[in-house]
Amino acid sequence: MSHTASTHQEASSRMTGISASAQAEAESRRGGDLRERVLDALGHVYDPELDEPITQLRFVASCVVSPDGDVDIMLRLPTPQCAPNFAFLMGADSRRVVRQVEGVRNVVIRFEDHYTGDEINSALNEGAGFMGAFPGETEDDDLEALREIFTRKALIGRQGTICEGLIKQGVEPVGLVEMTVAELPDTPEAKRVLELREMLGIPADSSAPAFVSPNGEAVAPAQLERWLRGARLVRVSLEANGSICRGLLQGRHNLAAEPESA
DSSP, rough: OOHHHHHHHHHHHHTTTOOOHHHHHHHHHHHHHHHHHHHHHHOOOTTTOOSBBTTTTTOOOEEEEEEEEEEEEEEHHHHHHHHEHHHHHHHHHHHHHHHHHOOOOOEEEESOOOOTTHHHHHHTTOOOOOOHHSSTSOOOOOOHHHHHHHHHHHHHHHHHHHHHHHHHHOHHHHTTTTTGGGGGGGSSHHHEEEEHHHTTTOOOOSSSSBBBBBTTTOOOOGGGHHHHHHHHHHHHHHHHHHHHHHHHHHHHHTTOOOOTTT
């Protein structure tokens, strides 16, 4: 600490009646509390392809928060060649949710060792859209069409997981089409399904059908067998891709093995 900074802190301490060391500890604690809230916010950012939080996937390499509210986040991906559009969506979502955290002043989001990292990092931190990083690549600057495609895919996959669990518990397949949202199990999977429906504008009130097709229509009894088969394929695909990404990330960054529960 410089002499000027030390003198200022001592003067401030005399005015407040708090020792310099206690004041420094309080500032450090405030910074720690803010960091926890920033990480909590990042837990609501999902990989668009896998529909899993980036914190759970261990994509957050570092999160540095200053006492003044300046946040610097480094994101890492399983390979340097991960799709730039997916990377951009995760980076943009991370910047958006962190900026909404009370106490945050400035936010810097960076990708570690990605082949288009310079372009993405520059566009993100200038508040530009995807075309700011890759001019002429798309007319959908916010990539909302891409996001919607994978949101619908995630909805079907997660519904498939719930259905398989209910069938194992003895629910007859035909009974699934008669279920309402109010009858869904109280599980994280079901809560995520309702979040996805809200994102897609699909009704999720208590009397709405529990299970829907990709376009939001209730699954008809005649469609059930085919729908279940398709939902199972999507679920398996999501789980397989997630497992591959975890393995690649662990090997690339020499990370410890995840707990079995993950």
